[in-house]
Amino acid sequence: NLMRIAALNLSQNTTIDNGQKSNDTALQRFDKSLEEFYALCDQVELCLRLAFECLSQSIDSSKHSPNLVPTATKPDTVQTESQSYTQYLSMIKSQISCAKDIHNALLECSKRIASKGQI
Structure with missing residues (x-):
């Protein structure tokens, strides 16, 4: 639409520069079309960033939890490369523990920085 306008x-x-009479039809404004084009470009950029974040999260998820928990399937089917629910829980508990340790380390560091700033 932008290129057409x-x-x-x-x-x-x-036509006007050549001294000919131009059509009296009202043309759409180029600046408005350009603004719409930039808005669409911004939306595409946001969608691409979101897709990249989803892909990154999926890759990180598969890296930190490589084995899946088996779903409810027929008893005769065996899923390879899966872990039991108790293994999954222990892995999640270790991840939560690691996150708490990082949180506590950051809190301690911020308290040290704040106390040095008050001296």
């Missing part, structure tokens, strides 16, 4: 405006300006 730009072409129509250019054609009309060329």
Whole structure:
């Protein structure tokens, strides 16, 4: 749409510059179309960033939890490369413990920085 409007405006300006009578049809404003084009580009950029974040999260998830917990399936089917629910719980508990340790270390560091700033 932007290119069509730009072409129509250019054609009309060329006609006027050549001294010919131009059509009296109201042309759409180029700046409004350009603004709409940039808005669409921004939306595409946001969608691409979101897709990248989802992909990164999926990769991190598969890295930190490589084995899946088996789902409810038929008793005769065996899922390979899966872990039991208790193994999954212990892995999650260790991840939570690690996150708490990092949180506590950051809190301690911020308290030290704050106390040095008050001296």
